[in-house]
Amino acid sequence: MSKNVINTELMLEVYEGKDLGLTYSVEYSVFKVWAPTAFAVSLVLYETDGNQLNIGFDPSATDSGRIIYMQRQNGGVWQTKLSGDLKGKYYMYRAVFADGNVTEAVDPYATAVSANGLRTAIVDLRRTHPEHWEKDIAPPLQHPADAVIYELHVRDFSSHESSGMYYKGKFKAFTEFGLRDSEGNAIGIDHLVELGITHVHLMPVFDFQTVDELSVMKRGSSIEHTDYNWGYDPQHYNVPEGSYSTDPTDPGLRIREFKEMVQALHSRGISVIMDxxxxxxYTVEKGPFEPLVPDYFYRRDYLGRLSNGSGVGNELATERPMVRKYIKDSLSYWATEYHIDGFRFDLMGLMDSVTMREITEELRLEVNPNLLLYGEPWTGGDSPLATKTLKGVQRGKGYAVFNDNFRSAIKGDSDGWGRGFITGEYGKEGDIAAGIKGAIHEFTDSPVESVNYVTAHDNLNLWDKVLTVQGGFQDAVSRANPYVNVDLENILNNETVRRSLLANGIILTSQGIPFLHAGDELLRSKFGDHNSYRSGDTINAIRWNMKSEFKLVFQYYKGLIELRRTHPAFRLHGRHEIERSLEFLRCDGGIVSYLLRNHAGGDLWNNITVIFNANNDRVKLSLPEASNGWNVVVDHTRAGTEAFRKVAGSEVEIEGLSMMVLYDECGKPAPRSKIIEVHYERPDGRYQGWNLWVWDTGIQDGQCDFRYMEDGRAVARIEVLPDTDSIGYILRLNDWEEKDGDGDRFIDCSKDDMLIKVMVIDRDQENDGISDDHLQLTS
Known part of the structure; x- marks a missing residue:
């Protein structure tokens, strides 16, 4: 392909409507597809799902279908409207191009498909709602710092025989309440509730390509490892994966069961994030885009070859208008139809920064102000994209990135013998300190732009990484039993256990958003498999019998999460709050210790000391002065919020490979902050790209987005210190492309009101010199 062709692609007609795909009703159905380069497009209506014997991927072998010619509309869209109730039928789009090529494809905007995604299914989405779906409400998230994320694969959750679940490997396994092991320990969804996490991050649950849905047996049966995959091979972006349904041949059932899963998690106080x-x-030619709009959706290099920044042969050209629109429409659909609470973006480096910015502001403003958004700020290879979303690009933009600096400093490399702080490498103390502060002096403006983690689904998981550094997996015995050296009578004294607890102990007490890989709290092992994306249940399944064996480890994790949830000092909201409240006491010789002072973040505890000892031996450390001594709530034996011993004097001894959390006294703090609500009104109703630039808040200066609409106005919430007299602000478009009004503006917040409302009204948008009213309202 030549560069001229590429330039032509970028000039294709653009459609701005929100109704691509199928609009279904009992009376009629409207079909719309964007195919601007097609010579003609037809709707092919089928009675069957395309999975008849010997059909394979040829959907016309035994069912020729009814052909309905579509009319070309503005914006490169083809449309037809059919009367009557078409529910239960299937359809495809057939496109004819000027060169004589004819293609037939599933609707790129499909919301339901047949098994293995062969044909688009027509369903009434209203009939897929579980009972009381209209009352389903996500658990409240007051601030991103309050989140504790738990990454989980749907099938891993329930496929092991020890799960006791009926719906093994299915969405419905999350609806099985009250499960207990033989010793009475909660397992399944009740385990997640007991652990205390706030968000389940589900690895891909959209329809992916590499699992044959018809070969995966239905509910209650055993599942063979031959049909396992993580799901990073998209087929139909807006459809739930059929292999996680109890009957993938029923297009509506997978939708209902997905909603039941979300509803069940919400009912237990857990939000849902989609990966x-x-x-x-997965492929280009048989992918969801190429058959209908050739050479548009994929990025190419300067020679016209498919670029491969993903490492799997192609990458989507997110910077192109209709690709960007598709992604935003897809995300909005999941958040609206399925009540999804957040999104994790795979290889976010390959998504252009404008797309990520628009996703963030539009989804929050138009769909859900509390959506949690984060992703991988890297690529899988070289890409010609100039505006990659890499670390630092997210500054002030409302979404977060994985902090791989912190990850590597804690554990070392991801798959090998390389060491980090908790695996015996000196010199990493400064990097640990940077991560503890939420990377605010590295690549973030705010701590909640950093997702802090040690391990995820990729690479060696935590137990296996620590064991590898220690020389484990050297023989058949250690591979068959990664716990061969663990004394079950003295678990918390085991070196591998201690290093593992220290790793996530750092994560759970650091500023930012903590992220845990499912099963870490059970010392989960994948038997040294560093890339288990298709390794099956034998490797990947969570073994729920481990909870009773490693109950003390689970309780330690639970205690750390409870500590974080209960004490806002570990959940500071902004750069200035951290710089004012967090002081490092020591960062050398395998020791990192710091002080959270003066009721940090409005905490009940006055001063909190946190110590990490990565040495094998005990170490004595000096403590800040405390008139009544220091109360210990975390050490090498347990973790929680209640003091179980006291340290008098100015020194404390901390065990090797352990952490300690102490506080001096408990008292009533001053109010943490007060809120300024800015209500912004534009007669043209166009708020996209507009934001506030604020200063002198004492908590988090810089960009502040409008987060929701109220009475036709965009609303932003600014958090300021209670004793703040005045803050400054500027209304701007994106990054200073335009300003609304001349000069700096200021808001008086000297009164004792804890909520201050300000109205900003643009009175004249027709002139370059914009005149506004700034009205301070009653709180």
Whole structure:
């Protein structure tokens, strides 16, 4: 392909409507597809799902279908409207191009498909709602710092025989309440509730390509490892994966069961994050885009070859208008139809920064102000994209990135013998300190732009990484039993256990958003498999019998999460709050210790000391002065919020490979902050790209987005210190492309009111010199 062709692609007609795909009703159905380069497009209506014997991927072998010619509309869209109730039928789009090529494809905007995604299914989405779906409400998230994320694969959750679940490997396994092991320990969804996490991050649950849905047996049966995959191979972006349904041949059932899963998690106080893969598709020719709009959706290099920044042969051209629109429409659909609470973006580096910015502001403003958004700020290879979303690009933009600096400093490399702080490498103390502060002096403006983690689904998991550094997995015995050296009578004294607890102990007490890989709290092992994306249940399944064996480890994790949830000092909201409240006491010789002072973040505890000892031996450390001594709530034996011993004097001894959390006294703090609500009104109703630039808040200066609409106005919430007299602000478009009004503006917040409302009204948008009213309202 030549550069001229590429330039032509960028000039294709653009459609701005929100109704691509199927609009279904009992009376009629409207079909719309964007195919601007097609010579003609037809709707092919089928009675069957395309999975008849010997059909394979040829959907016309025994069912020729009814052909309905579509009319070309503005914006490169083809449309037809059919009367009557078409529910239960299937359809495809057939496109004819000027060169005589004819293709037939599933609707790229499909919301339901047949088994293995062969044909688009027509369903009434209203009939897929579980009972009381309209009352389903996500658990409240007051601030991103309050989140504790738990990454989980749907099948891993329930496939092991020890799960006791009926719906093994299915969405419905999350609806099985009250499960207990033989010793009475909660397992399944009740385990997640007991652990205390706030968000389940589900690895890909959209329809992916590499699992044959018809070969995966239905509910209650055993599942063979031959049909296992993580799901990073997108097929239909807006459809739930059929292999996680109890009957993938029923297009509506997978939708209902997905909603039942979300509803069940919400009912137990847990929000749901989807892992989304908008950076590539499994294939190009048989992917969801190429058959209908050739050479548009995929990025190419300067020679016209498919670029391969994903490492799997292609990457989506997110910077192009209709690719960007598709991604935003898809995310909005999941958040609206399925009540999804957040999204994790795979290889976010391959998504252009403008797309990520628009996703963030539009989804929050138009769909859900509390959506949690984060992703991988890297690529899988070289890409010609100039505006990659890499670390630092997210500054002030409202979404977060994985902090791989912190990850590597804690554990070392991801798959080998390389060491980090908790695996015996000196010299990493400064990097640990930087991560503890939420990377605010590295690549973030705010701590909640950093997702802090040690391990995820990729690479060696935590137990296996620590064991590898220690020389484990050297023989058949250690591979068959990674716990061969663990004394079950003295678990918390085991070196591998201690290093593992220290790793996530750092994560759970650091500023930012903590992220845990499912099963860490059970010392989960994948038997040294560093890339288990298709290794099956034998390797990947969570073994729920481990909870009773490693109950003390689980309780330690639970205690750390409770500590974080209960004490806002570990959940500071902004750069200035951290710089004012967090002081490092020591960062050398395998020791990192710091002080959270003066009721940090409005905490009940006055001063909190946190110590990490990565040495094998005990170490004595000096403590800040405390008139009544220091109360210990975490050490090498337990973790929680209640003091179980006291340290008098100015020194404390901390065990090797352990952490300690102490506080001096408990008292009533001053109010943490007060809120300024800015209500912004534009007669044209266009708020996209507009934001506030604020200063002198004492908590978090810089960009502040409008987060929701109220009475036709965009609303932003600014958190300021209670004793703040005045803050400054400027209304701007994106990054200073335009300002609304001349000069700096200021808001008086000297009164004792804890909520201050300000109205900003643009009175004249027709002139370059914009005149505004700034009205301070009653709180």
């Amino acid at each position: 989304v893969v908008y950076n590539h598709t």
